[in-house]
Amino acid sequence: AQSVTQPDIHITVSEGASLELRCNYSYGATPYLFWYVQSPGQGLQLLLKYFSGDTLVQGIKGFEAEFKRSQSSFNLRKPSVHWSDAAEYFCAVGATGGGNKLTFGTGTQLKVEL
Amino acid sequence: DAEITQSPRHKITETGRQVTLACHQTWNHNNMFWYRQDLGHGLRLIHYSYGVQDTNKGEVSDGYSVSRSNTEDLPLTLESAASSQTSVYFCASSDGARGRLNNEQFFGPGTRLTVL
Numbered sequence: 001a002q003s004v005t006q007p008d009i010h011i012t013v014s015e016g017a018s019l020e021l022r023c024n025y026s027y028g029a030t031p032y033l034f035w036y037v038q039s040p041g042q043g044l045q046l047l048l049k050y051f052s053g054d055t056l057v058q059g060i061k062g063f064e065a066e067f068k069r070s071q072s073s074f075n076l077r078k079p080s081v082h083w084s085d086a087a088e089y090f091c092a093v094g095a096t097g098g099g100n101k102l103t104f105g106t107g108t109q110l111k112v113e114l
Numbered sequence: 115d116a117e118i119t120q121s122p123r124h125k126i127t128e129t130g131r132q133v134t135l136a137c138h139q140t141w142n143h144n145n146m147f148w149y150r151q152d153l154g155h156g157l158r159l160i161h162y163s164y165g166v167q168d169t170n171k172g173e174v175s176d177g178y179s180v181s182r183s184n185t186e187d188l189p190l191t192l193e194s195a196a197s198s199q200t201s202v203y204f205c206a207s208s209d210g211a212r213g214r215l216n217n218e219q220f221f222g223p224g225t226r227l228t229v230l
Contacts, residue, residue, distance in 0.1 A: 004156075032215040043118075043204055043221030044157075051216060090156060100213035101172070104149075104156040 002027040002095045006105035013081050014113045021076040021108050023065075023091030032094035033074040034102065035065055039087045047089075050074065061085070086112045116141040120205050120222040128230055133192040135225050137205030145208045146188040147219065148172075148180065150201040157204065163188055164212045195229045202226050 003026045013019055025031055032051050036044040048059025055067040065076045074091060091105040118139040127133050137146065144165050149157040159172030161180040169180050177199060179191045192199055203225045210217040 006156075036221075041223075043223050044206075045221070046218050049218070094215040096215065100215050101159055101162065102215075102219065104158070106154055106156040 002031065002093045002103050004091050004093050004103055004105035006089075006091055006108050008108045009106070010109045010111065012111040012113060015083050016080050019076075019078045019081045019085070019110070021089050021091075021110070023074045023076065023105060024072050025074060025091070025093045026072065027093055027095055029095075030069075032096075033065075033067060034092040034094065035059065035063070035074075035076050036090045036092060036104075037061075037087050038090065038107075044090065047076070081110075081112055083112045083114055086110055118205060118207055118220055118222040120203075120225050122225060123223065124226045126228045126230065127195050129195060129197060131195050133195050133227065135190045135192075135203055135205075135227070137188050137190065137222060138186055139205075139207040139220075139222075140186065141207060141209065141220070142185055143207040143209045143220075144185070144211065145213045145217075145219075146182070147206040147208075147213075148178070148188065148190045149204045149206065150174065150199075151204060151224070152201050160190065160203075161188075162213065192227075195227075197229050200227060200229045 005024045034049045035047040088107045092102045121136045147162045148160040163169045163182040205222040206219040208217045208219045
């Protein structure tokens, strides 16, 4: 079965600083990988996704993520964080075996200091 | 605009009561999903549906049931609410055949359920 690990529960960065959120996955084949963002009191919104092809994927709101098969990682990055990026971020892996289901990580809470 | 809605947004109930949470989407999506979100666990899949009369158990289905009688709605029923079911519940929907992963899941705003 697939699994996702987000090692950082909380991260605090200063506005304008760069950001990297870590995600490691476990899955036997090439996974479908996703990053979602959840603002307080809201549902989840898709930031970006990777299925195949170019390992560096661009998403909304200036986010990007890089798939590294050798490290089983799919880290999320942003070169300059804005105060409005404060939210919780979830990495998810999708597997085609057993019904096309998503498995989510436990999330990383991002705080942005002004 | 098409959307996915959940009701109620907040619910307090007592142990042993039956509770039904509503989910309605206007995208005409085939696939609908119910998740629960708990601190330290992220989102976990409760039940999912790939179409009318096609429902399946997810990772944490014990104590929950769903029924899909039309495309737009997937109500989640807690047969006999327990304190362990206090959580935030999210409904999602996506297009494509059998939950095709290429297609984005769109999430509702969530229902916060407290079982006393």
